[in-house]
Amino acid sequence: MNILILGSGGREHMLAMKIAESEKCSRLFVAPGNAGTDQVAENVPLKVDDFPAIGNFVIENNIGLVVVGPEDPLVKGIRDYFHTDSALRKIALIGPGKAGARLEGSKDFSKAFMEKYGIPTAKSKTFTAATIDEGLIYLETCAMPIVLKADGLAAGKGVIIAQNIAEAQETLKSMLLEKQFGQASEKVLIEEFMDGIELSVFVLTDGKDYVLLPEAKDYKRIGEGDTGLNTGGMGAVSPVSFANSTFINKVKEKIIVPTIEGLREEGIDYKGFIFIGLMNVAGEPKVIEYNVRMGDPETQAVFPRIQSDVVELLYAAAQGRLSEIQLETDDLTAVTVVLVAGGYPGSYEKGDTIKGLPDVTEALVVHAGTKHEGYELLTNGGRVLAITGQGDTLEEALEKAYDAVNRISWKGMYFRKDIGKDILALQID
Numbered sequence: 001m002n003i004l005i006l007g008s009g010g011r012e013h014m015l016a017m018k019i020a021e022s023e024k025c026s027r028l029f030v031a032p033g034n035a036g037t038d039q040v041a042e043n044v045p046l047k048v049d050d051f052p053a054i055g056n057f058v059i060e061n062n063i064g065l066v067v068v069g070p071e072d073p074l075v076k077g078i079r080d081y082f083h084t085d086s087a088l089r090k091i092a093l094i095g096p097g098k099a100g101a102r103l104e105g106s107k108d109f110s111k112a113f114m115e116k117y118g119i120p121t122a123k124s125k126t127f128t129a130a131t132i133d134e135g136l137i138y139l140e141t142c143a144m145p146i147v148l149k150a151d152g153l154a155a156g157k158g159v160i161i162a163q164n165i166a167e168a169q170e171t172l173k174s175m176l177l178e179k180q181f182g183q184a185s186e187k188v189l190i191e192e193f194m195d196g197i198e199l200s201v202f203v204l205t206d207g208k209d210y211v212l213l214p215e216a217k218d219y220k221r222i223g224e225g226d227t228g229l230n231t232g233g234m235g236a237v238s239p240v241s242f243a244n245s246t247f248i249n250k251v252k253e254k255i256i257v258p259t260i261e262g263l264r265e266e267g268i269d270y271k272g273f274i275f276i277g278l279m280n281v282a283g284e285p286k287v288i289e290y291n292v293r294m295g296d297p298e299t300q301a302v303f304p305r306i307q308s309d310v311v312e313l314l315y316a317a318a319q320g321r322l323s324e325i326q327l328e329t330d331d332l333t334a335v336t337v338v339l340v341a342g343g344y345p346g347s348y349e350k351g352d353t354i355k356g357l358p359d360v361t362e363a364l365v366v367h368a369g370t371k372h373e374g375y376e377l378l379t380n381g382g383r384v385l386a387i388t389g390q391g392d393t394l395e396e397a398l399e400k401a402y403d404a405v406n407r408i409s410w411k412g413m414y415f416r417k418d419i420g421k422d423i424l425a426l427q428i429d
């Protein structure tokens with residue numbers, strides 16, 4: 001069948017690489033794609049939220065499966081748009097409609113959903129500009145540190161952990177009154193800080209059944225030792241040593257099953273990925289947040305470990321046939337290190353020449369913010385490349401990843417040197 005992937009990041013390049021391996025894929029398109037997707041698919045100059053143009057392309061090119069990569073078109077309702085068109089309604093599509101996408105599109109909604117269905121999470125309260133005085137007083141009753149979250153989409157950067165009351169109050173004012181994150185921070189959640197180890201769990205569901213994909217741990221902060229500003233992700237590791245069968249069974253029982261049953265109870269026909277950001281708090285899983293698509297860069301660590309035919313997996317989910325699929329994964333460890341432009345997640349330059357990629361032979365190179373200009377490969381975003389090393393052990397995967405990273409360069413390139421080191425320390429202990 002002909003397949004269309006929407007998106008332009010590392011997640012989409014990794015999905016394209018896996019989908020292109022399938023004998024069930026005839027032609028593969030990525031819209032708009034990047035310099036990496038161009039190597040395994042045909043890039044199409046379409047915006048991910050231009051639904052009429054996407055719909056026309058799907059019909060004209062006999063697309064049988066649409067895989068929506070980023071959250072923005074899901075929150076804006078691409079599935080709903082397809083369902084209103086008789087020709088598009090029959091097209092298999094991975095990703096929820098507007099109602100299901102609220103799990104990511106509104107932190108306030110997702111908190112209410114978790115409370116309603118008894119899903120363990122941190123306590124929180126929501127405030128707006130109109131109730132900011134109540135919020136400032138409420139902060140004085142909270143233990144520090146405290147977490148402040150923009151309600152809407154903020155590209156993974158709308159979460160600030162304040163260490164004291166003064167910082168928390170200033171942050172709340174900045175988010176609500178100065179619109180630090182634009183429309184996303186019209187509502188702000190004040191949430192108790194959970195002390196533990198983070199873990200990302202990924203589910204593909206057809207609304208009834210689900211497949212649990214390999215778990216991962218990601219690294220969101222720009223600085224080593226998890227310091228500095230939040231980013232879209234600086235690296236990832238899969239599998240995660242502390243996510244043993246006992247812990248994962250708790251995740252299934254207390255989080256995954258109630259989430260899928262809750263969606264059905266709400267009348268939400270959910271066909272797609274659910275990315276559950278968890279905190280392991282003294283051996284008990286608690287939800288930090290939901291995302292309604294695969295994580296980036298976690299996809300680059302998770303999908304290389306999937307041995308099943310990815311097209312077969314995705315098509316079965318879109319058609320409500322996941323119960324027929326048995327997921328197969330390998331035991332290799334994958335480590336992904338993200339290379340970013342200098343200045344990211346703040347202002348950064350584009351158009352710098354990337355050197356050294358031909359020297360990388362022992363790791364996967366996944367493109368995110370890249371473009372070709374003539375024979376040159378140039379930077380074209382904040383997160384530019386993701387390098388994934390694989391090995392029988394975490395040590396071997398780390399060695400391959402960082403060996404590859406050290407062969408690549410461009411002006412101002414930055415990466416974290418401590419990806420996976422915390423898990424390595426846990427294993428040694």
